[in-house]
Amino acid sequence: MAVVGMAVAGMVLTSSFCLSAGYPAGVEWVYRQFLGGEVLVYAGRWVVYPDEAVGAGQGWWGMSWLGVGELSHLGWFHPELFRDGFLRPLEAGEGHLDWGVLEEVVEEEALAGYYPCLLLPALMVVKEEGEVERWYWSPLRGRVVEVDEERYRFRELLVDGRVLGEGDRGQWVCLVDARREDVGVPSLGVGEEIELRLPRVGYDASGRPYFDYGHLESLTLQVVGTYQLPTRYIYYLDELEDLAAAQLYWATPEVLVTVETFMEIWRWLGGQGLPPIRQAALMVDDLSRLENLVGNLRRRLPDHTVISVPQQVRIAHARGLPEAPVGLPREVLEERQRRWTRARVQLALPMDVRLVILGLVYLVAGLLLAGNLLVMVSRRRREIAILKVAGAQSRDIAVMVISEALFLALLGGLVGFAVMSPMVLWTHLSNRADVVEVLVRALGQLTVVTVGFTLLFAWLPAWRTARLTAMEVFRNE
């Protein structure tokens, strides 16, 4: 019981120190390729952080809604913000992300860079026979060619044609999703042209840009490649009760152009300076401590929402998002949708209770250890009495009991460490971190904490045993 208790404590400790704050290098890779980073920063606040719930940084909170013109991927991950509304700190404002602040953050946190989500609202026009026009939302997005090529290997996502290259800077060419039909937008092949209507850019009294839908400009781009985002599998039992899998794709109607082309279009529409951004992705090389970094970033950017891509994706998956569930049998889809729709309320991050759990686990494991030592000692009273008769001092007996307790506790701790180590190893190896250093540090912390708690809790049984006298034992025999 003592060993099991300490093993659980050791597992919790090892995972707390080495594992729970990070991810393996390949986690949610396809999403990261498309979003262009490992941490998402959204303009404005729509997530409740635990420290706010316990009273830090208080200010008025009120209801808010996002409009359909939101230039970010929030609609894919959090449709409830548009439909149901959300609570937000009213002091946080609703402005755009500041390019300068992003650059500062990247520099001070030693990040690999940032990838602005450059989006322009655009309508795709399809002309059919008889001059019938069909219009679809199809936003224009600027991609950074060298980052896509070198860091996110966008080429891996290609279905047909080619990716955007150096020669496409400033050219009227684009990439489109090969699975646009999954989201109700006509598909396009390589070599075809896409006709877009984009609103002109105007500026309000405070100098903030807005889109003038009264004046739509026409733009034609040539499709040079199509891509798809095979994000995940959904497993289910088919009619024959066999395990089946459906590949899901995150399909978007976005039209991807190079960032240089995007900027030319922005200026052509009347935009001045840098375009407004409502979302940016921060690039991080080592994911083994990603959530710690996200915690720092949240403190640095209190008016905005910061969330790691793996966490964002997991929250979305719990809600059946962001992929269109194409390819799932109807019954499975209905069953899933019943489960998915339950989680449609605003997101609040659960408080971090790792330290509390750790304390509780060690407290109770210590009490278990003490209880087991008492059992052990009560069954060896004769042995202890004989040792005393043979000349053992009380101190010797106490040392003996404490040594046994330490042995049991360290054995349990090591078992827990050994169980968690493979997971820790994978997370750190995949991020090319110094695994030996990480494990040695974790083992050191585990040993110190375990020894400390053992000394604290083994003291009572040891003291009680050391007090025993031979006469007392033999008299009670």
Added chain:
Amino acid sequence: MERTRMLEVAPLAAANVRRHRTAYLLLAALVGAGVLSFFAHASFVQTTGEQFKEWVRPLRLPWPVMAWGQRPLPHDLAEDFLQDRQMQRAWLGTILWVNTSRGQACLWAWEGEPWETIAKTLVRGRVPAPGAPEVLVDAGWADRMGIKPGDEMIISYLVPGTRLRRFAVTVVGAVQLDTDFPAHIFAISAPFLPGRNAACAYPREGLHPRALAEHLERRYGLVAWHAETPYYLADTLIRAVSYPGADALRLLYLFVGAGAFTLALLSFLDRRREVAILKAVGVDNRSTALLFLWEIGLAGLVGLLAGGVTAHGLARAGLLWSVPPWWEQLYGAAVTLLVLTLAVALPVGFASQATVNELLQERRIPLFRQRVVPHRR
């Protein structure tokens, strides 16, 4: 008779608890830790909820309940809505995000009393003429966007897969409606709009707006709000923030149970001869079980009291968030006692069912396949 036997055992149990105080002290500490943790969690949830709600502003809406759907309400449901007895008065209208020559905006279109409510807040210009392509705009939005009465505005909206619907309207005035819901453009319901997808309503007498909001969501598939919606949302958020605390509590109770099991077993193993003698002089199984239950119960009670007093002390010293309501405290005590009862059932069962022979002749306990009495060296 039964009560007499229960009371007769009590003094002996109290003496035994004193005699085996180390083990029972540990048991009491475990129980106390459980109670303290339950108290701390309940206190956190209560306090954070209350504190958070103090900073939440009620939702300002022009009507007690407002509802909105992404698609127009089907004709049959619209008919049902107007005859729904849950509402004293109710109207259907349109709330739609549209594209305008001044960016995207939320358009409201109502008729009848709701429209009159909007028109009463006119601060500039005049009210649109019925049937004319005229609209009112929110005064704040108009100031920011530089919109004046008399300005022309192109409004468009898209039903994907169809042609973009565009129409020109004239801004004839500005209103200052007291609402938190996005509202930029106000029109009298017009045929160019896609259909009625919104509702505003007064609940029937005696019905809370929340109940009506739930009814609208359930019956018509609309998202409905009322003044207290932010508080309910805050409740949900606090629960989401604090649910890992409940997980930690479950984990703790698992350990408390394991610890109580070990200590109860210790109490039994340590006193096998005493149990054997009691049984030899005629004490029946039930009384033996009662004796152990009394002992564990007394230790548990001490633990409960100690945990409770410590929690109250910590709360008063400001180290815990607050004192949870009495029913939460009672619930925590009940849960702890339940865990304790379940954990000690097996050891107490061993103690009461073992015969004198088994206790003195080193017989094995079948469940554990191990000796109850250790080998003599």
